[in-house]
Amino acid sequence: MNFWETITGSDLTREWKAFEARAAALPVDHKEAWDELKFSLAVPGDFSGRKLMPILDGVLGLLEEAAAEGQSARDVLGDDLAGFGAALTGGQGSRTYRDRWREQLNRNVARKLERLGG
Template structure:
């Protein structure tokens, strides 16, 4: 990965498109689970989403393996796809982008208030 790819995110776009090509080969129920997994994982991403790429790769790999073994999606993920995604992202209490933005806003407000009061 070169500097330009890092700045523009073209490496992420290329990798994400490769994920989608792989996902198209999955059976319908596994593809639906893939879409749901993506929706539940994106809140845990950083600004670029670069931190999610290994997690998405692992989740897609799991879906590919279980589809090849003939397992149903409910055997693999159960009924709690959101809980599965939370566990993959770092467990309950893992910081999402909202948490990071809230902390940044609180720091900025506290800094401004300290300047006004001090």
């Protein structure tokens, strides 16, 4: 990866297109599980694209293996796909970017108020 790809994210776009091409070859129930999981994995805001790509690659690989062995996606991943995604990303209640921004804003406001008040 060169500097330009890092700045523009073109490497991530290329990798994402490769994921979607692999997912298109999956059976219908596996494809539906992939669509649901990629959404639930992207929701925790503590992941950038570069940190999320290896997780997505692993999930897609798991779905591909399950399809090759004739197992349904639900047999491999369970019925709670959102819970599976949350477990992969650190579980429910993990800190997100929004939490960090809120903490930073609160610190900045507290600092400004200290300067004004004392």
